[in-house]
Amino acid sequence: QLQLQESGPGLVKPSETLSLTCTVSGGSIGSSNYYWGWIRQPPGKGLEWIGSIFYSGTTYYNPSLKSRVTISVDTSKNQFSLKLSSVTAADTAVYYCARSPCGGSCYRGDHWGQGTLVTVSS
Amino acid sequence: QSVLTQPPSVSAAPGQKVTISCSGNSSNIGNNYVSWYQQLPGTAPKLFIYDNNKRPSGIPDRFSGSKSGTSATLGITGLQTGDEADYYCGTWDSSLSAGVFGGGTKLTVL
Numbered sequence: 001q002l003q004l005q006e007s008g009p010g011l012v013k014p015s016e017t018l019s020l021t022c023t024v025s026g027g028s029i030g031s032s033n034y035y036w037g038w039i040r041q042p043p044g045k046g047l048e049w050i051g052s053i054f055y056s057g058t059t060y061y062n063p064s065l066k067s068r069v070t071i072s073v074d075t076s077k078n079q080f081s082l083k084l085s086s087v088t089a090a091d092t093a094v095y096y097c098a099r100s101p102c103g104g105s106c107y108r109g110d111h112w113g114q115g116t117l118v119t120v121s122s
Numbered sequence: 123q124s125v126l127t128q129p130p131s132v133s134a135a136p137g138q139k140v141t142i143s144c145s146g147n148s149s150n151i152g153n154n155y156v157s158w159y160q161q162l163p164g165t166a167p168k169l170f171i172y173d174n175n176k177r178p179s180g181i182p183d184r185f186s187g188s189k190s191g192t193s194a195t196l197g198i199t200g201l202q203t204g205d206e207a208d209y210y211c212g213t214w215d216s217s218l219s220a221g222v223f224g225g226g227t228k229l230t231v232l
Contacts, residue, residue: 037221039167039221039223046124046210046223046224046225046226047159047167047210047212047223047226048223049212049220049221049222049223051220052221060219060220060221061220062218062220062221063218063219063220096166096167100221104219105154105214105216106154106155106213106214107157107212107213107214107221108155108157108169108172108173108212109157109159109167109169109212110169110172110178112166112167112168113166114165114166115166
């Protein structure tokens with residue numbers, strides 16, 4: 001059964017770079033036609049789509065975050081990662097990784113990680 | 123402010139039916155598939171409806187989805203207390219080349 005697990009620091013200082021990794025088990029990132037992405041949810045608020053990546057490296061980003069976001073994939077480790085630069089308190093959120101069976105013209109998260117809370121504070 | 127518009131809350135009694143609306147435009151709902159997610163408190167969202175009206179394996183047929191023009195609707199019949207959750211609609215936005223979500227609707231089963 002497919003499982004996704006987020007990992008990374010739970011506390012990041014303002015102006016620094018937030019870095020998270022999603023480890024996929026029960027399936028191979030590099031041998032399937034899926035997109036792998038990140039979604040976040042500030043405390044008490046709704047979902048915000050951050051971006052997604054295909055195993056070949058094709059990426060799509062939320063335009064409002066595009067200048068600060070990089071999503072990459074490491075097929076040898078069956079992982080994909082998120083980097084968000086120049087963070088502020090507004091980036092405090094639960095960050096989820098998720099799989100989508102499509103991308104570029106559609107999106108649906110059919111498998112999600114449990115989420116990890118990242119707090120931006122000095 | 124979310125790209126897709128949902129009512130903040132809906133409520134109904136156990137056993138009754140409720141609908142949750144999701145409004146967008148021609149760049150998103152109007153020309154792309156809609157999905158719906160259930161989020162129980164403290165847990166990750168779970169896909170409940172995809173491609174406008176399809177249910178993943180294991181989702182009860184009490185849950186249904188529909189789309190008309192630039193709006194979509196999630197319907198839940200035979201409400202149970204366990205259905206109390208936040209529900210989100212989502213789709214692709216062709217103008218943004220990005221996924222988008224609604225602001226979420228809190229369902230209360232009275």
